[in-house]
Amino acid sequence: MWAAPAARSVTAMTTSTHTRRRAGAVAIAVAAALLAAALTLWPAAGDAADRTQTLRFFSEDVSLKLTSSDGTVVTQPPFPDAKPGDVLDLNSLLFRGDHRRHAKRSNGSTHLQCRFTAAPEPDCVSHVAIGGSLLVFSGNPGTLVNGTGRFQDATGRVVSAEEVPGGNDVVARIKLRAR
Numbered sequence: 001m002w003a004a005p006a007a008r009s010v011t012a013m014t015t016s017t018h019t020r021r022r023a024g025a026v027a028i029a030v031a032a033a034l035l036a037a038a039l040t041l042w043p044a045a046g047d048a049a050d051r052t053q054t055l056r057f058f059s060e061d062v063s064l065k066l067t068s069s070d071g072t073v074v075t076q077p078p079f080p081d082a083k084p085g086d087v088l089d090l091n092s093l094l095f096r097g098d099h100r101r102h103a104k105r106s107n108g109s110t111h112l113q114c115r116f117t118a119a120p121e122p123d124c125v126s127h128v129a130i131g132g133s134l135l136v137f138s139g140n141p142g143t144l145v146n147g148t149g150r151f152q153d154a155t156g157r158v159v160s161a162e163e164v165p166g167g168n169d170v171v172a173r174i175k176l177r178a179r
Contacts, residue, residue, distance in 0.1 A: 057167075057169075094110060158170060
């Protein structure tokens with residue numbers, strides 16, 4: 001049988017008991033959070049139905065290139081006005097959140113290519129890579145036209161894209177297909 005050491009005071013024993021209770025409560029809270037997270041990822045009967053996911057991210061511009069119809073390439077400001085036949089390529093990193101409050105590490109990347117024609121709006125296609133999956137958007141605002149991985153057979157569109165310093169705040173609503 002275990003006995004408390006004689007030299008230990010009542011205050012020390014009370015503090016020790018209080019600390020053990022707090023540690024136990026923290027362990028229970030952590031275990032509950034892990035269980036809840038596991039249950040949201042666990043395939044269930046309800047996963048047979050389609051579900052909608054909203055993606056919110058800050059797209060930080062990494063490089064911009066304008067190629068004119070005569071082959072001239074401009075990669076640094078000032079950029080000339082785009083004319084029919086010109087092609088714009090923009091590469092960006094994605095961060096969950098928005099430009100004011102976002103993750104410290106990027107979780108994806110994008111490549112946007114716009115071909116300028118005589119029409120008022122350029123023909124744009126954006127490839128978005130997130131976690132080993134790919135989304136392909138066409139138009140402005142973008143409509144989801146293709147996807148791979150978890151986004152295969154998904155549908156959706158960009159619901160807002162706001163230009164902000166250093167990039168864009170983008171929100172897309174995606175309807176994932178049941179698997």
